[in-house]
Amino acid sequence: MAGTMSEKELRISCGITLGAEVKSLSRNTNASAMALSGNTVYLAKAHANENGKMVYKSMIFKSSQFVSDTIGDNEKISEINYFVFGMAATADRLYCTCKDETGDSGILEMKFDTSGQKFTKLNTTYVGIDIYKNDEFILMEELNRATPETMKFITGNLNEVQNGRGTKFTVIANEADEYQKANDIHYDSNQGLFILTNHYPDDTQKYSQCKNRILLVKPGNYENNKIYYPYAVFQADQDTTAYKQFNFEGIILYKNNIWVLSNAIETSDKKEHDRISYLPGVTFKKWNENVSEEGNGYFSFNGSTKTGAVLPNKKVNNVSCPNVQGMAIDENDIAYCLKCDGTNTYAVLLKTTTPESVIPDVVAELGKSADSSVYHCNGMTYNPNDKNLYVCGYTMGNNVKSDIVVLSKTGKVKNRYHLSEPQYGIAYFGKSVKGYEFILMNKWHEDEGGIESEKIFFDKIEIKDDTVLVKPTKFYVEIGRTSDDVLQDIYYHEKYGMFFPVCSKSNKARVVLYHISNESVKTVMESDTSSTLKPDFAIIINKSKNFVSYETESMDIEKKSGKMIICGNFRVADGSEKGTEKDSFQIFNTLTFV
Structure with missing residues (x-):
């Protein structure tokens, strides 16, 4: 494991260990979101475009055997009429940033079996979502490709977010040319705010370069109109001879490691082989295991x-x-x-x-x-x-x-x-x-x-x-x-x-x-x-x-x-x-x- 440290951030190169493959069912081929509740992971795979037109559908899965198993028909819950971008889980609910069949952006609330669906329309398209504090969410806007280093967020309850009265803040990345696409987020009160990004050479490229960057911002009471900076970046590049694309789309912390859902296309058969994977070598722990609070977390890695x-x-x-x-x-x-x-x-x-x-x-x-x-x-x-x-x-x-x-x-x-x-x-x-x-x-x-x-x-x-x-x-x-x-x-x-x-x-x-x-x-x-x-x-x-x-x-x-x-x-x-x-x-x- 190698990396650099500057005045602004620590940057570590991580490996990728493959876990369960997530099968494509029907036309739901795009791995898009992941959330964890207890030891069960919930996944979304969005529908591919048909004849150049957007199809607003996603298949929802659940699995407690995601370390090495295959996730497919037996793990599917149902198909929903929304294109899911991000996902968060509470003890009994899923919350998804998505678009409905009319193309409107919003937050979908539903039970784990996808029943009881309630869609709240929003005026802004948010891609990343997680639980922030109590009944508050933390949401990340869709990235503006013209200013990829600037990532915009809002925190607040559903009503505050809907009416634009939440707390708005910005995260600015240190290397703008590396962050052309931001997909999902994960917030942990001990560790901080994790941001998933991918690298595309330019707007004409259909596939990424298998380069993924996970930005980590320290936890805190993020303040309105304030700017924050990542203090750590985890680089996770996949082998381009084996994969045509390997994009991180969803993220969780599980058993002290970062786990990601990836939209993957192998070079051998040029087909989707979406994966749940984890990043070995970086371990996230709490100083006091019985407490969850800001500043109680740290990560460690091996040095040579x-x-x-x-x-x-x-x-x-x-x-x-x-x-x-x-x-x-x-x-x-x-x-x-x-x-x-x-x-x-x-x-x-x-x-x-x-x-x-x-x-x-x-x-x-x-x-x-x-x-x-x-x-x-x-x-x-x-x-x-x-x-x-x-x-x-x-x-x-x-x-x-x-x-x-x-x-x-x-x-x-x-x-x-x-x-x-x-x-x-x-x-x-x-x-x-x-x-x-x-x-x-x-x-x-x-x-x-x-x-x-x-x-x-x-x-x-x-x-x-x-x-x-x-x-x-x-x-x-x-x-x-x-x-x-x-x-x-x-x-x-x-x-x-x-x-x-x-x-x-x-x-x-x-x-x-x-x-x-x-x-x-x-x-x-x-x-x-x-x-x-x-x-x-x-x-x-x-x-x-x-x-x-x-x-x-x-x-x-x-x-x-x-x-x-x-x-x-x-x-x-x-x-x-x-x-x-x-x-x-x-x-x-x-x-x-x-």
Whole structure:
């Protein structure tokens, strides 16, 4: 799985795993909509044109065996006299955006067996529909091909929508040339608003290019006349040698995955083989499984790395420094890394111009005198303004001390700031009026439940001249933290937000890289009150096939390649219990930062 991350959005390429084939009955050949109620999926296949004329009919199906079964005669409910565009389900009703036999647009309400049909005429043609809140719908207008990046929505109850008194808002896509057709939507109060789009080369093309994009907008109380932007895009392209067309038409979330109904034409027989499919590799979950609320959802996907330059063990005063700690990369893409001993005394500062392949040199030996010690130097960040490295270190064991040590690029200690509490990680945030702002990850927080707390505590500090000001307000991140989790360093980028790795004591070859949006970080850093955040996505790196231990310590982004560089204490599997030590830089090649 590969993707890119920009200031505007995360973009991930997903595979497509085929599920049940949905047969064409009569002339109902166009897969058009899908909705889920419980474990039962309801589908619509619309009637094809006859002699160039629109036929306003659709076949409705239902199935609870849609993962791999065939959906056909036995699953059909009945044919209705409406051309269905989109579908939503409640506990006992279906609601469809559609056109009736006269060509009028509206919303059709009916029971699951298609009885009790009630058509509400609307002045606007809406294609996508889902349940928003309580008795309110969320509807997407038919896309204007002249401005395909602009997608218009309305929320409200049926009466408000009919009379145009609902809340109207707009979603603007970031790559206009990719979104020529928008088909359906799905709204989840935890995850957000999913928008299905297809790509057609131009208006003359009858078939798409088998390119599908699912846009994800964060959930919320969408406001009237406001503009919103997707923060994630899931790319799902089908093989054009196997399919002439593979358009996503309907969408649901089922068992933590995106499931889609596709209008598919195979190249082998040039016939319809419409499919229900799912997108593997991206998993949608809730932080609290017993709660449904805005911001309670996140998604995760698997990440991969490759080994870069080895980080050699070096000695200071004949004492080995084998423990990889913090790292940082400067504006010239020179990577710095610290390795320390186990006694809170010695460390070496390493540097390389090419962390992908060139073994770093020793820049400085630290700890030969008390005023040059960086202790257990878990965190390091680079300040692009004063061109210095800021190291967050603490002493392990009893009588813990914690300092921020400012190092020049040659390893000279330029300043030292004493902290009242031990800190794990440090990230440069930005320049303040009089100094510089940093984010610290607190090692623990005794008055808030101690190290077993499910929250991770972050302090906001400002360094001015020779003083460090710890701001009275903190912020917290909830990840359902347990005693099995091991915190390391943190990384913040003004465009991409904040990342922090969490390692596992029980599964030492697995690490989860959590992400907090840039917007969220900026908001809490500017706030005068303490706030709680939740990650919007997580990247799972599982190296159990090749590593006995994969303890990720720190990270930074290399500018020339757009790749995140990771450092850590790694042990390669060799058949023994402990494996072979191979500390190194690792190149996170799943994402390119653009």
